[in-house]
Amino acid sequence: MLLARWNRLFFDALQEKNYAAFVSLLGRFGALAALYIATRSTAARCYRFRWRRWLTERYSRDRLAGRAYYLLQVEPSRMENPEQRIQDDIGIVTSLTLDLLTGVINTLATLGSFAVMLWLLSGTLPLRLPGVSVVTPGYMVWVAILYAAPGPSRPTSLAGR
Numbered sequence: 001m002l003l004a005r006w007n008r009l010f011f012d013a014l015q016e017k018n019y020a021a022f023v024s025l026l027g028r029f030g031a032l033a034a035l036y037i038a039t040r041s042t043a044a045r046c047y048r049f050r051w052r053r054w055l056t057e058r059y060s061r062d063r064l065a066g067r068a069y070y071l072l073q074v075e076p077s078r079m080e081n082p083e084q085r086i087q088d089d090i091g092i093v094t095s096l097t098l099d100l101l102t103g104v105i106n107t108l109a110t111l112g113s114f115a116v117m118l119w120l121l122s123g124t125l126p127l128r129l130p131g132v133s134v135v136t137p138g139y140m141v142w143v144a145i146l147y148a149a150p151g152p153s154r155p156t157s158l159a160g161r
Helices: 002-016 019-074 082-122 139-148
Strands: 124-129 132-137
Touching (some): 002 019, 082 139
Antiparallel strands (some): 124 132
16 A cells, blocks of 8 residues: 555656656655565565474484384385485475565555555446346446456467467
8 A cells, every 4th residue: 555655656646747746755665665675585585494494303303213224225126315305305395485574565465555555546337228227336346357257368479370
C-alpha cells in the first residue's frame, strides 16, 4: 500500500510538473526500496539459516541412530560421502522451498492490495433490466475476475505462419 500511495503521489507530481515534490518522492522511493530490501533479505536469510540448522541436526541424529553410519561402511554401496550429500540436499530444499513460499506470499499480497484498490476505485455499477434493478459494488473487480477466469490465452507465433 505504501508503494501504491507513493506511485500516485509521484505521477501527480509529474503531471503537475512539481519539481520539488518529484525530488522529494525520489528520495522517499530510495528509502522505501532500502527498507524493503533490508527486511526481505534479512528475514529470508534468518529463516533459511534456522531451518537449515534444524534439518541438519535432525538428519544427523537420524543418521547416527541405529548405527546407520556403520552399516553404510560395512555394506558395499554406491553412496559416497553421505554427509556431504545430506548437506547439499538440505541446502537445496531450504533454498527452493523458501523461495517458493516468499513468491506465493508476495503474489497473494500483491493480488490483495490491487483487489482492494480496484474495489475502492471502481465504486458501484447500477444495472437496470426490465423489472429488475441490481447494484454491483466493486464492479471492476468482478470484471477482472470474469476476464481472467478462462485462463491465459496462448500467444500466437508469427513464425508458424
